[in-house]
Each structure stands twice: as C-alpha cells, then as structure tokens.
Amino acid sequence: MPEVKVSNLSKQFGSNSVLRDVTFTIAEGEFFTLLGPSGCGKSTTLACIAGLERPTGGSITIGESTFADEGRFVPPEGRNLGMVFQSYALWPHMTVAQNLAMPLKIRKIDKRRQGPLIHDALDKVGLAELKERYPHQLSGGQQQRVALARALVYSPSVLLLDEPLSNLDAQLREQARAWLKRLQEELGITTVYVTHDQVEALALSDRIAVMSRGEMVQIGTPKEIYATPATAEVAAFVGRSNFLEGRMASDAEVLLDCNGQTLRVQPGGVAVGQRVSVAIRPERLEILPPGRTAPADVNVLEADVLTSSYIGSRYEYDLRLGDQAVQVESSRPGLNGRVTLVVEPDACLLYPTVGVLSPDAEALITVTG
Template sequence: MPEVKVANLSKQFGDNAVLRDISFTIADGEFFTLLGPSGCGKSTTLACIAGLERPTAGSIAVGPATFVDAGTFVPPEGRNLGMVFQSYALWPHMTVAQNLAMPLRIRKVDRRTQDELITEALGKVGLAELKDRYPHQLSGGQQQRVALARALVYSPSVLLLDEPLSNLDAQLREQARAWLKRLQEELGITTVYVTHDQEEALALSDRIAVMSRGDMVQIGTPKEIYETPATAEVAAFVGRCNFLTGTMTGPAEVRLDCTGQTVTVPEGAAPGGRVTVAVRPERLEILPPGRSAPADVNVLTAEVLTSSYIGSRYEYDLRLGDHVIQAETARPGLSGEVTLVVEPDSCLLYPTTDALPEDVAALVRT
C-alpha cells in the first residue's frame, strides 16, 4: 500500500479559512488519525484527500500518483480510495451483496468476479452469511462492517474513515475498534481515520495528528501525544489535566498562584516568567494518613470535596488553595485534609499567555 503526502494544504470557504498550511506524510500501511474537536478541520482534510473538497492551495499525492497540485485535480472516482462515512450510507432497498456490488458495477467488473470479490470482502469482516439481508435487518455494528466491506471490495490503495464508530453505543464501539485495528493490521492497508474521541485515537493509531481551528498542532505516537503534549490545548483535549498558573523562581522551580507554594518542575522545560503547570489526575498520588512522602517529590496539602466510584478507581475533586483539581486513586473513602504527592517529571510546563484558547483558559482559571 502506498504512502500519503499532504503538503501546505489550505482551504477557504469565502473569508473563512478552515485549513491553514497543513502538511504531513503517512507511511505505507500506517494507521494515521486526525484528532480534534468539532470544527477543527479534520473532516475537511479527509474530504480533500478523498476529492470531495477542492483545496484552495497545496498538494496531495498517494504513492506515485499526484491527486492535487497546481493545475491538477483528480476527481474522486479517479483516486481508488475507499471511504466509510459516519452515517454508513447504505442503500436501504439493496441487500448487503447488492450494496457491495454497486462500486464494482461502476468499475465495470464482470459478474463472476463481482461474486468472488463480494464473498471475499464479507469474509474479511465476518458477515459472509448475511449477504442476502437488507440494512434494516442488521444491527448498527453489522451495518458498520458492511460499509467497511463495501469500501474494501475493490481493493482501494488507501482507506479513509470519517468517525465510523460514533453511531455505536459505548460497549459496541469498544469491541468494534479492537476488531477494526486487527483487520487493518491483517490487511496492511494505509488508513486515515477521523475522530473527536481521544480514547479511540489513542487505542487505534500508529500516529495521531491533533488539529485545532484549522491548524496542525502536534503529530506523534499516542504515547508522545499523551505524555508530552506540545501545548496546553493538546494536554487539555487528549486526556484530563489540572492546570495551575505560577511564576518561575528558578530554572526548575515555580511558585504556584493558588497556594504560594514552590514546586519543582523539569529543568529547562520553560524559561522564566509566567507559566502554567499541567498535571494529569493519575499522576497525583494521595497518601494515606500517617504515611510520609518520599524525598525529591512535590508535596501539597488539599481538601477532599467530592469522590466518585467509577469501577476501576475513585475520582476525587480536591481544593488546592483557591483552585479545584482532580486526582485518581484506588483508595476509597478519603475525606477531609489529604496529602498529595507529584513527581517533578510528571509536571508539564507551558508559557502562560493571553493567547490561550478560551476553553483551556477557563480550565486554568477554575
């Protein structure tokens, strides 16, 4: 399967710039996810790759074939890309087999070969025995598999998936993403996946591109995106984070606004001046009464406000000075004043500017 190259891609609708200078390369056989909130430009990027939108500027190539460049625009039917939409877009008056036959008829594949390709594609998604059913006779998960089989039946060079699991309930979605990942690895097909679900992106992807307001903010492996988010906005969107503002008082020290206490942070993570310290809830350890904190860690005193049992752990809301933060632990029944411990290396540091996105700025101000 070929690699995908997108360079300096821009798209405007009138005066509204929905994509600004987007560039990335997807390796042969890679599962690459475009992640971001609604309106960030991820679906528009996918539509440009598919040929459903014509970019204002930039180039798109798949393997040796150039689809978009100055003076060049290959229409969707000339790109040999498979696409699955959020709605599945199955024809209700056609059986499963007839739905899969449609793209083969358009490509003028003979009837005998059609039957072989349909059987093979349905076998890949585990639905060979349902080929004579109609879409309304299938569950949501089965419809999703039919849509995927229809995208695979003509052996596309690249698979494009636009939030294909969003219509499934939570348990079925978890099962479907595990199955989808196995299938993609078995086929070795280059895949571009669009989602706003960060957990889904972390579970499925070889690499993730986080988008915001038409810009590409960070590209990296799931671990890189989660462990070392490039900006406070990425940290807020991918997983949960506590944000605490403060002032640098040394090369590796920050005095927190909420308590006036000085905490140690990774040296050189940010220069002097105003900063925002971000800490994941699971990186805050709550010590039981009577237990001493180890050396070389940050020790904070907080008050338990609420606790929630969510099966594998407890989530606590805690008051830290004039700020409310969240922590996760396996310890039940905590109340009153508690001691928090956080490793310096677990503190993420970002410059504090007035240019913080409003949704992140609200978290910092909480």
C-alpha cells in the first residue's frame, strides 16, 4: 500500500481560510487519524485527499502519483481511493450486492469478475449472507459494514474514513472500533481516519494528528499525544486533564493561585515570574489512604470533600482545593472531611499562559485515587 504525502496544504472558501500549511506523511499500511473539534479542518483535509475539494495551495501525493499540485488536480474517479462517509451514503433502492456493484460498474470491471469481488468484500466484513437485503433491512452497524465493503470492493490504494462510527450507539461503537482495527491490520491498507472522538483516536491509531483552527498542532503516537501533549489545548482535548493556574516561583516550582501552595514540577525552561497552567492527567493524581505518609519527593495537597456520588464502577467526589472546585474519581467509598492528594513532580506539565485569571475563576480538576 502506498505512502501518502500532504505538503503545505491550504484551502480557502472565499475569504475564510480553513486550512493553513498542513503537512504530514503517512507510512504504507499505517492507520493515521486526523483528530480535532468540529470546524478544525480535519474533514476538509480528508476531502482534499479524496479529490472532493480542490486545494487552494500545496500538494498531495500518494505513492508515485501526484493528485494535487500547482496547476494539477486529479478528480476523485482518477485516484482509486476508497471512502466511507459518516452517513454511509447507501442507495436505498439497491440491494447490498447492487450497492457494491455500482463502483465496479463505474470502473468498467468485467461482469464476470464482479460477483467474486462483491462476495470477497462482503466476506471481509462478515456480511456475505446478507447481499440480497436492502439497507432499510439492516442495522446501523450492518449498514456501516456495507459502506466499508463498498469502499474496499475495487481494492483501493488508500482507505479514507470520515467519522464512520459516529451514528452508532455507544456499545455498538465500541464493538465496531475493535472490529475495524482488526480488519485494517489484516488488510494492511493505508488508512486515513477522521474523528472528534479522542477515545476512538487513541484506540485505533498508529499515529494521530491533532488539528485546531485549520492547523496541525501535534503529530505523534497515541502514547506521545496523551503523555506529552505539545500544548495546553492538546492536553485539554485528548483525554481529561487537570489545570491549576499559577506563577513560576523558581525554575522548578509553581506558586498556585488556588491555595497559595508551592507545587514542585520538572524544570521546563519557563522563566521565573511567568504565569503558567499546570496540567495533570487524572491517573497521575492519587488520594492518599488514611494513616499512610506521603513520600518526601511528591507534592501533597489538602482538600475537603463536599459531595459524593456512586456511578457504578467508581465513586465521584466534589472537593474544595483552596478556592478551586475539584472533582475526584476513586474506587474508595465513604470519603468525607479532609483528604490528601499526592502528585509527583514529573506528572505536572507546564504551559505558559498570557494574562491573569479572574480571582473568582474556577478550574475543574479530575483525579483518580
């Protein structure tokens, strides 16, 4: 399967610039995800790769073929790319087999070959026995698989998926996610996936490109994106993060606004006196059991339990940390009164901030104990 190269891609709709200098390379057989909130440009990037949108600038190359460059634009039918849309886009008046036959007819595939190709594609997604059914006779998950089979039936060089699981309910979505990952690995097909669901991105991807306002913010493996987010924006969007505002008291200490306590951190090249946000992943914060002394090399934060809720697999507690609201997740029931939170310095990620928060501003922090 070919490599995908996108270089300095830009796209404008009138005076609105929706993509700015987007650059990335996808290795052969890689599952690469474009992740970001609505309006960040991820679907437009995918549409440019598919040929559904013509870039304003930049280039797109797949394998040895350049599909978009200055003065050159290859339409979708000349790209041999498979695409699955969010809506599945199945023809309601056609059977499953007829839906899969349509792209083969467009490509003028010999009729004698169409039957075996359709059967093989449906067999890959586990629906060979449903080829004579119509879309309305299928469940949402089955329709999603038919759309994927239709994208695979003509052996595309690259598979493009635009939020294909977003119409499924939570349980079916989780099952489809695991199934899709297995299928992609079995086929070894280069895949570009678009989603706003960070759990989906972390679970499926070999690498993730986080986008914001038409630009690439960070590209890395799921572990790199989660453990070392490049910006506070990435830390907030990918997974849950906990933010404490303050000012650098030294190169390895932050004076917190919420309680006036000094928080030890790893030196991050931030100037003394600079305002910062300290981001801490939920699982890196711990509730210290009663009677246990905190190690000398960790930060200790005292907080008061305000409310508690049982939500099945865990307990949620609302705490007060100085003048800041704190939400805590824990497996321990019955917490009340004053509790102790501990956090290691290397769990505190530093991000310089501009300006000063309002004195009554509250930031929500989620911890696991």
